[in-house]
Amino acid sequence: MRPRYYCDHCNKGNGSPSAMRRHERGCTANPQRICGMCSMLAREGGPEPAPPLPILLDTLDAEGFKAMCELANNCPACILSALRTKNFKGDAETPGGVLGPEDGRESWSYTKAKADWWADWNSAQAEREYPY
Numbered sequence: 001m002r003p004r005y006y007c008d009h010c011n012k013g014n015g016s017p018s019a020m021r022r023h024e025r026g027c028t029a030n031p032q033r034i035c036g037m038c039s040m041l042a043r044e045g046g047p048e049p050a051p052p053l054p055i056l057l058d059t060l061d062a063e064g065f066k067a068m069c070e071l072a073n074n075c076p077a078c079i080l081s082a083l084r085t086k087n088f089k090g091d092a093e094t095p096g097g098v099l100g101p102e103d104g105r106e107s108w109s110y111t112k113a114k115a116d117w118w119a120d121w122n123s124a125q126a127e128r129e130y131p132y
């Protein structure tokens with residue numbers, strides 16, 4: 001039997017300790033997370049990484065979902081980590097069960113947001129590679 005390693009923050013398991021450490025660092029259930037998507041963008045000259053989770057949560061509560069998304073540079077992983085604290089149901093990737101006003105958070109989809117993010121990333125990447 002191969003050993004399994006489990007994330008301290010969610011229930012995800014992996015057979016490799018290094019892959020699990022990588023996951024834990026950016027896990028959207030980890031309050032101290034370092035966002036892999038944000039740092040990837042920043043490395044390519046994109047916007048500064050989204051502020052830490054407590055600031056995103058303050059903005060979500062004080063100014064609403066849209067303001068929080070803007071502050072997070074629309075980073076799906078950062079938005080997910082904020083919404084997750086609002087009692088997301090199930091695997092946290094399906095909308096429903098988000099506490100608070102229905103200001104967009106209730107219909108937001110991580111799967112869709114992530115697909116959009118990658119589409120943006122790919123088109124920006126193409127511009128970087130072929131500037132003319």
Ligand SMILES: [Zn+2]
Pocket residue numbers: 007008009010011012023024027028029
């Ligand atoms: Zn995790």
Ligand SMILES: [Zn+2]
Pocket residue numbers: 035036037038039050075076077078079
């Ligand atoms: Zn992020």
